[in-house]
Amino acid sequence: MIRLAAPLLGPEETQAVADVLASGWLVQGAKVAEFEQRLADVVGVEHVVACSSGTAALQMALGALDLPPGARVALPDLTFPATLNAVLLAGLTPVLLDVDPSTYNLRADAVRALLEDDPPEVLLAVHQFGLPAPLGGLLAHAAEVGTVVVEDAACALGSSLDVDGVPVAAGAIGAMGCFSFHPRKVITTGEGGAVTTADPALAERLRLLRNHGMVRPAEGPATFVCTGWNFRLSELHAAIGVVQMDRLEHLLQDRARIAAGYQRRLAPLTSRGLMLPRVPEGAHPNWQSYVVRVPLGVDQDAVANALVAAGVQCTISAQALHLEPAYRDLPAAAGPFPGAEDARARGLSLPVATGLTEEQLDAVAEALAQALAALGS
């Protein structure tokens, strides 16, 4: 089976974990601090608060804003449900926005209209599949109307967006960036996440929220100054993360090679209605996923089944949240969301496993061509 994703893990990660075990210090310590510094260097922000998952990062980021109950948070309808769960579990009110199915991201015109008509307290912009959301022309507008921009950069380590002609790393575009290090992401710690920010006050609050609201003075007992979670990252996970950061450049180059390989091989299928991912001017994706849309009228499940039968693992693009049982009765789910529905119904995520060979890329392209032909496209 050609795997959808496969992290690159070697003896270096094994040794790093063994070293932590031998040290006897397993909870948040020196390795977490080192991992945070490596992330800060790459993202180009002063502060990084590592945590136990991308979902925890979202919860901490929303918590750090100290919003009144019911405050409005705008987010795309097409995303992994964690984005919306973090909003709902914080007692906030989601405002779901449609996406552009050619990028799977928020539509700048829809966000602009919302900022003009009824600005939300927060814009939680997802960089879907590692493609930066079109925030460049929206940041000044958001600041003007008092909307805080938070990035769900779960998939976007190593991506960047031109802002006023200058590339800015995902995670440094808004007030905070939330990352995931799940094994399907470009680097992994097994489970893990981080929040990035340039704002020291937010960073201090994020650190409190991560660790029970606890302040430990140099002497004397700890005090608890706010409610908080245990969202700490363990030293074992952070040690893996430090090694993975050594591999980041290589992993990004490998993703770019795979994406270019697909782009070349699949271009002939566009005349048969296959839609390839579109990268807007000024956006620099990390190709965390490579998602195509099957031709209009072709059954996504049938293509997926044919690919699996040919030994190619694949999956849907992302959830259109308003269609999921957990959310469909929310006022925010009223829609319409034609872009998200198109992306959900037609999007297929192809393998981007590290080290995928040129022969394997040929095999994926061939399997897709045959599946489309068999289904009359």
Ligand SMILES: Cc1ncc(COP(=O)(O)O)c(C=O)c1O
């Ligand atoms: C856009 C998005 N946000 C949040 C998450 C949650 O990250 P985690 O699985 O690390 O909790 C994911 C995970 O896939 C994601 O894709």
